[in-house]
Amino acid sequence: MLWLKVAFGAILMVNFVCSSPVDKLYLDNEIGETKFKSIPKSDKLYNLDDPATYRLPNNSIPVEYYITLETNIHEGDFNFLGNVIIHIKIVEETNQVTLHYRQISITRIEIIDPVLQLVIVSNATYNYIESHDFLVIDLPITYQPDTELILNIDYNGKLRDEGAGFYWGSYNNSQNETKYYGATQFETTDARHAMPCYDEPGIRAVMHLTIIHGKSYTAIANTEAVGHYDTVDGKVVTVFAPTPKMQTYLLAFIISDFDHVNATNSRVPQRIFGTPKVIEEGQGDYAATVVGPILDKLEEILHIEYPLSKMDHAALTKFDSGAMENFGLITYIERNLVLNPALSLSAKYSQQGSIISIVAHELVHQWFGNIVSPTWWTYTWLNEGFATFFASYIPSLVYPERRPMRSFFSYLTFVAFMSDEDGSWAMNHYTEDPKELDSKFDGIGYHKSACVLRMFMEVMTEPVFLKGLNYYLTDNYMKAATPTQLHKGLQTALDEAFPGNLLDLNTIMYSWEDQAGYPLISVNVSGTNLVFSQRRYPKSNGEIYSVPITFATKTNPDFAVRTPKVWLPTASMSVDQKLIGYTANDWMIVNIDQVGYYRVDYDTTLWRANIEQLNKDHKVINELNRALLLDEFYLAWTQFNRVNAADALNILNYFGKEDENNAWARGQTTYNILKNRLFGTPVYEKFAEFIRAKTKPHLDILGYEGFDGEDPDRASLRSYAKQWSCQSIDRDCYLLEQQKFIAYYNGSGGLNFNFCYAMKLVEDPIYTQIVIGITTSSNFPNRAEFVRNLGCSLRVDNLNVLLLEILNSGNNLSNIERENLLTGMFSNSELGLKTALKFIDESYTPLSSIIDLPKIMSSMAGYINGEEMTAKFRETVEKLKAGQHLSDANHLAISKTLETSEKWFTTNYKDISDYFGLDDTTTGVPSTTPDSGTSVLISFSLICLCTLMSLIRSIK
């Protein structure tokens, strides 16, 4: 859940209780034992201002809870009444017990002696330590270990309105009446809002829940309802079967008028709940078909039955998190569980994939998190790492045609790397303040942990790993565990399968779990040896990981073997080339399918051999490793200086034959550098031509336009090829977008075109009509889009029309719009850049009162490349500075930008012009129509990734 919550800042704490410490114990007359009469106020365990720890003291434990809640949510009333009877056991001598509660009012605490069957204190005194949510109850005497007591606590509260704790939600029904419901979200520390309890993940107890609610509503919870009784005041009492011995954060209940649909093909009865409209429209039907096969598959591979008699999945309109794995009652924000039958085929396909993966994530938790849970949030990854890994792995067994494991490559590992660079913490990371616990639900707890677990599955092989998980789950069944227990289960299975193996999993795995970061593995040819070495990337504090290394070489091009060939437990290791099947100048690919959680830094010799192989016959190297090479190439070029700009062109050169979109996705960074740095230089046109030669073979086959229901891989390949091509002065692309735009303009087409490309070649009278439209009307349709993209035009006369309007104070353009028109011009083509620069050079005096010149110049500096443009731009900058239009600070910032560009130019330009056969870098004929294209496609693919990220981040 918790990434979302982090954004909300600290959890709001409202104190309903005004419990000034009570000095005297109230003694119940019924007991009448004078010896209790004048018990002095107990010694404080805590300094009330600053208790030493947020952890509960270990002097008592809960055995069973009987929780009764009464609500009138069916009437839109948010108040609730509560009673909890907790059977506790004293485990260390004490005269106080400590529980959690927050945001509820306690009205009475009774203490009962179950042996005497007597109320020994009918109104106990207690302290509330608000900063820690502690309820410290004074006991009448000091008790010895093994004493059993019963706490009977009456309280009341209000349903919260953020989607956490015991909270209210609402929806509008088909008669447009607002209907309210009550629901829960307790992870990490919100069970204490529904009842006083021992709210820590390592503390388990059986829970008996009873809910009193309106007759028109039903209540569902973790377990099945075993009784319904009418009350005298016309309500219903729903009694639930006892839960397994479980932790408080997994308790859940919903009081609503929701409907449900039964799941199909499931050993365990499962139901999908949602608002009556959602269920009636069949929006739960897809989920109803997937929950069964996924749960069955988990039982099958883990060889442990799901322990409850039912499983419900509920789609909620209000929920603070994406989904939550409560034992037997998984809750989801509606969009994560329902499928609208009206979606297009492509949207439906992707929504189905998302439902499969989220359902799988939460069902996996029933084992990893619910059956076995971490002793403390330090090991949150024992829940989330498995749920994240298996959310791809289990679907790959049930729906292999969707190739769900590829998300590991295209998305998961990269999020893990990003999260695990500077300032990250280790997978095992202790924190106890409730406000900090949310940070455990992050890219380390989810993504990195998933990658590390997957790496060990491949190291051990799948069947051995699964057997080890079975040992782990069986040995710790319904208990709390630490990573040591996981390692032990895995080690047992490993030793059975490979007697005499030398792997000490506890040491090896802790090297990944206890140290932050990931290793960069350098591979260097050294004489007749290969040297493998490691360091944490990007910054090392001397971390050494125990790294399993896999590879394929020319002599041994087997990409199917994912068990390690070399184990690198030290900083560096030298291996005889012959021993591992490497011959000088062969290609070599390390980290097959990116199973290892590391990046690779090849030396120049290996890079050149690998790039040569891509050009000769790329299919010899498997798909994911080709993509991985492109990812690592970017680092090799920009960070390690192993390769140069000519190598960059050489690696892009094979793209005419690359028909897997992962490689295109990873080639993007290298391509972008070249595109941006060559913009406006004499070789740009050659480069654009080079790129078009790579995209054309694909676009000839795929066409420029997709169709609904198209294979998503094919659609994605087209989207990359089209993006690169349209950015590279592709007239076919521009004419096509222009056609769609003109259809829209004539009222016969939709807004399905790229504004910038559509404007490239458009002629009068249309161009002028748009310019007149935006400069005369304040509600010209899509005015902002046109303002940003009119400058994309590749026609000088069009650009001149724009420049006149920018200076024309008689039109209704705002100053921001004038800036946007100018920015659209200099950022989208060399022609636009030159035109805009000349314009500023000649008209900066009148312009300075209209637009923010320093801002425009700083932004423009980012597009200046090559000696010729730099010289011209500098000239203008100096004029502006002399005319007091730029401050010293502006001037300095601009100079820095130009220096970076010049430095790049000096280092790389000669290689590139040589590559394209231009002899002189400075006298090359300037091109007329280079173009970078504002790319809707780029932003589209980024949006996809971001949406996916926020989706996955918000799942618990």
Ligand SMILES: *[C@@H]1O[C@H](CO)[C@@H](O)[C@H](O)[C@H]1NC(C)=O
């Ligand atoms: C209670 O015991 C657990 C497990 O041994 C320990 O981690 C925790 O710190 C203890 N709590 C306190 C307040 O000492």
Ligand SMILES: *[C@@H]1O[C@H](CO)[C@@H](O)[C@H](O)[C@H]1NC(C)=O
């Ligand atoms: C319990 O004690 C408190 C404080 O001494 C008092 O205000 C309250 O009325 C008592 N409640 C009952 C039910 O006796």
Ligand SMILES: *[C@@H]1O[C@H](CO)[C@@H](O)[C@H](O)[C@H]1NC(C)=O
């Ligand atoms: C539903 O009611 C709200 C006000 O309660 C109103 O604004 C809205 O237009 C109504 N919707 C429909 C579909 O009638």
Ligand SMILES: *[C@@H]1O[C@H](CO)[C@@H](O)[C@H](O)[C@H]1NC(C)=O
């Ligand atoms: C759903 O299953 C329950 C028993 O598990 C059954 O009583 C009920 O009739 C089923 N509902 C439908 C619509 O099939």
Ligand SMILES: [Zn+2]
């Ligand atoms: Zn989770």
